[in-house]
Amino acid sequence: MSTIDATTRYFGIASDYCNAILVKETRQALKSRQFLATYMLLLVASWTISVFVLLQFGEAIEFGAVGRWLFLSFFYVLGVAIFVVVPTFAFRSLIAEREDNTWDVLSISTLSPRQIVIGKMLNSVVQLFLYYSAIAPFIAFTSLLEGFDFAQTIFMMTMALVISMSLSMYGLFLSVLAKHRFLQTLIFIGLLGSLLFWLFPAYGIAAEILRSPLPFDEPGFWWGVSSFVLAAASFFFLFMQLTIARLTFESDNRSTGIRGTIFGQLIALFLILAALFYFERPGFFDEIVFSMAIAATFYFTFVGLFTTTESEFLSRRIRRQQSRHTLLRILKAPFMPGGARGYLYLLLSFFVCWWATNLLITLDQAWTLSSFSSSEFLLKFSKLLTFQWEEETRVLSMMMGYAVIYLGIGSLLGRLAQKVSSEIRPAHVRVLTLFIILGGTVFPMLFLLIDLDIFRDNPIVTITSPIIATIMVVELASSSTIFLSYIVVWISFLVVALNVPAMVHAVKVLAAKPPAPAKPYQRQEANPDSIATTTT
């Protein structure tokens, strides 16, 4: 057996363990004109740059910092392939399945949407490695020159890989957003435009990194890099879950993966903050925690707009997939599909966020320069329980309160509307909720027609507007604005109470014994002439 035959055989055996989509897509990609053209252009461009630099500098290439700038040139060439071509290819690969009418036969195979998405993603990774391998000899040549920094090169190439993979997943996500060709074209133009737009700042950052060496020995740098990579990874998984959900069969569970990932992001955020506190304890730690908590509140309000307005219907298929243990099913309830369970999910997320934020801030405040004061900690902690909140806690509680109020009212009205008419869809409820938020935000503006100073004199009239009321609480630390913030919190408790029956019912549905799984299929007796032996 020749080496080529043996290699082919081993690849064949190895491919048995690979994702089917990856095998097919790699076969297709390696024969596609687009890939071959990009690959050849990358080689030709890199070769041209090398020749040009050699001719330009001659023997002087041995001196100065030519290596650094030559690497940058190769990085620019690689950047087009990995920041633009690969994500675009990922976008096109799923769109093409629909355009070429291959999606139907693919989706009714036994491949799950997860396998399809992972296969498409892995194909992008294979392409990335092929482009990396094409540019590698040129970078190896550059490493012989003066000014080449090995650590920086590795760092830049690794970060570029992380970013390109994230962009590819983003491209895959965008490809499932629209089914109509016109919208798909618009999204494609938007994607291509944003990738090209992103390319130039990326080039600028790369040049800046090479101009001023990275502070690899500073802990702060690695905290920043770790946070960036973790954020990129978490959004990578989130976009993957969103893409999978869009491809998932209608009666199946489209929510749990997304809810779990987003909740995981919240946990990861506070774990990072806890680690930062434990190892570094920076002077402005409470500000970092507070700003992250506010960002998380906005993020979960946006997420809540979708989770609280979902259809309450829990298909037999979903119920059947649940654990046989009642307690596990109840604990999993906030992560299961349905508007009321979505509201429970929102409350759980806010609960975790609120307590994690306040615990970290309290710990930070109780930690003096040299030691931890447990009495100080207990004092501040008791204030949290007795509603004697400091401004940061009040603002955070107020913002969470608004989200709980508006999304709770939206969820409540949505359920009522769906009882009145089955034509009311989750999208309608979402729009209704948005209108309620918008109406509440704009409503206090009407008072300005009566009196321009009315907000200052009567902060309570701003109560329906999250924006104006929060500004009032922050700007005017008066007793009336403090009262306003507590009012919002108490109203939020009231709205939660109104939603309790629906949430209890939603949990009860899950607590009920799940339907029995389907029995295995038994093939009916066939003619002894099987397909294996029959020929026409």
Added chain:
Amino acid sequence: MTDSQSSPTNSDSIFLDDDVVFSSDGNNSDGTAVSTTFEEPQTASERPLLEIRRLHRHFGKLKAVNDISFKLHAGQVMGFIGPNGAGKTTAMRIIATLDVPTAGDVFVGGYSVVDDPDKVRHILGFMPDGFGRYANVNVTEYLDFFARAYGFTGQERRDAVERVLVFTELRKIADKPITSLSKGMSQRLGLGRTLIHDPDVLILDEPAAGLDPRARVELRELIHLLATQMNKAVLISSHILTELGEICDSAAIIEAGRILAHGSIKELQTAQRAARGQATTVTLKMRVIDKADDMERWLLQQPFVEMVTVSAYTVSFEFSGDEAAQHQILKGAIEQEFSIVEFLGHVETLEDAFMNITKGIVQ
């Protein structure tokens, strides 16, 4: 959510439901469903492989599929016939787990397409109308991909691809890019892909569309083999009714989202005539060398004979008797020494049934 209680739009429609009594006007007493009981084939086992139960699919106000029900057993080939926009493809897409019903359900091998689509996909093969072809992939690679997609690995996968290549006679073009295949070969490849996991139920949407006569005959033979030798249940939609008439045991005629009739072709015709209040007559013709007028007079005196017409040397008449009575008529005519050279009974085709039953309603 559903309007399953709404009455049929056609007063003479023949609508299925096994437990509903068939009435002369084609409707039930409650105006809901009308049925002709389909005689199940002798070879079929008791449990249907495919069962459609009160299936509805609405797109806004459009009722693309409106309360259809039927069953299909192993070894049975059923034609799914209807004009464009009748709801055939929508129903087939639901059966194939590509869409979900507004109400009702479909059971494939006992599994619901709503609750267990993943299990259904192991049992069912769907060949859509105009399925796409991947670029830069040859015939073997295409089948290999779907074998992988259905979970085959190693030798099992290679065997699956090989047996499909042999069955569909694509072996000789195994290395050809699929984008360069002719329509006939593409349809064979599509059928091959549908068979790669050896499903028990096959749903074929317009498989013969665009094929030349030879390719149609070959495809017909393949489908016949699948049903008779491999015991597969096949639901097939086509506009070429003569083709369907030759390969189908039974047919379901759909129009405006409703099944108007269902059963064997003979049953459909009989039921249709009964629904229209006509006796179960057939048109018979005798061609003679001479004495056509004498034969007309003789025929008018015979039982079961009506509406005798003479055209040149051909005598046509409506006959309401059974086959034994037909034999008696022919025997009598020969005894009367009429110079008969041809005796023809009009064979009711699927096309006749289709034209009689459908009304060309477009939603």
